[in-house]
Amino acid sequence: MPIDFQTALGVHEQALYTRARRTEVLGANMANTDTPGYKARDIDFRQALAQAQGASSRQLSTTQTSSGHIAAGTATVATGDAALKYRNPHQPSEDGNTVELHVEQANFADNAVRYQATLTFLGGKFSGIKTALTGGR
Amino acid sequence: MFKVLDIAGSAMNAQMVRLNTTASNMANANTVASSEAGAYRAKQPVFATLLRDASDVGGVEVSGIAESDAAIEKRYEPGNPMADKEGYVYLSNVNGVEEMANMISASRSFQNNAEIFSTSRTLMLRTLQLGR
Numbered sequence: 601m602p603i604d605f606q607t608a609l610g611v612h613e614q615a616l617y618t619r620a621r622r623t624e625v626l627g628a629n630m631a632n633t634d635t636p637g638y639k640a641r642d643i644d645f646r647q648a649l650a651q652a653q654g655a656s657s658r659q660l661s662t663t664q665t666s667s668g669h670i671a672a673g674t675a676t677v678a679t680g681d682a683a684l685k686y687r688n689p690h691q692p693s694e695d696g697n698t699v700e701l702h703v704e705q706a707n708f709a710d711n712a713v714r715y716q717a718t719l720t721f722l723g724g725k726f727s728g729i730k731t732a733l734t735g736g737r
Numbered sequence: 738m739f740k741v742l743d744i745a746g747s748a749m750n751a752q753m754v755r756l757n758t759t760a761s762n763m764a765n766a767n768t769v770a771s772s773e774a775g776a777y778r779a780k781q782p783v784f785a786t787l788l789r790d791a792s793d794v795g796g797v798e799v800s801g802i803a804e805s806d807a808a809i810e811k812r813y814e815p816g817n818p819m820a821d822k823e824g825y826v827y828l829s830n831v832n833g834v835e836e837m838a839n840m841i842s843a844s845r846s847f848q849n850n851a852e853i854f855s856t857s858r859t860l861m862l863r864t865l866q867l868g869r
Contacts, residue, residue, distance in 0.1 A: 620738040627741040627853050628794035631748030633846055635784040712856050719863055726868040
């Protein structure tokens with residue numbers, strides 16, 4: 601049985617990446633609390649995770665419907681963050697800024713805890729592999 | 738993940754500029770000048786988002802310092818060495834209440850970003866410990 605990190609670690613690797621990305625997005629929201637016109641954003645975690653898992657299939661190909669068409673080959677495109685969405689403010693402010701500090705703080709704390717949970721899961725996976733390698737000695 | 742440190746850092750920097758302008762405004766609240774053009778005008782930093790492209794998240798930059806265009810008060814003080822020929826001095830247009838509110842807002846935002854910085858740092862250090 602070959603040890604493949606991709607299968608051994610499961611979803612947690614991508615989850616950790618997505619959590620790290622969400623930390624950045626929420627951090628940027630809170631950094632821009634006082635910037636006029638800034639629109640708060642957040643990551644749709646479910647969509648981002650699905651996107652990260654399907655990262656290998658993110659290739660675009662062209663269909664040739666006529667023999668005169670030039671084969672374009674396949675191109676890998678950076679799709680950016682489709683999961684990055686704008687937040688609906690509870691109380692829009694006069695200067696067009698939609699950051700609500702308490703909402704962002706709550707989300708940031710939530711994200712930090714979940715990030716640590718993912719770290720714990722990953723740590724468990726690693727110690728599991730270690731146990732398998734050393735035979736529990 | 739390292740980007741969050743840059744972002745929080747840029748925000749702390751911007752809030753520090755805001756605190757500095759507030760300090761300058763408060764310090765010059767009672768400055769008088771001998772002409773309306775020379776009077777001290779309250780300064781405010783203008784914040785803008787540092788965006789490299791639309792799908793990116795960015796920190797804050799201070800895109801400029803704006804001067805308040807509130808009316809300059811003119812006071813009759815012939816004994817003042819700064820008085821003009823008619824005996825008037827020109828006061829600054831600093832609003833003390835506004836500045837205090839600004840100061841509190843800036844320091845709260847600074848604290849908030851310092852908190853983000855330290856939380857992110859803890860998370861990154863924990864990540865380094867992974868698998869130990």
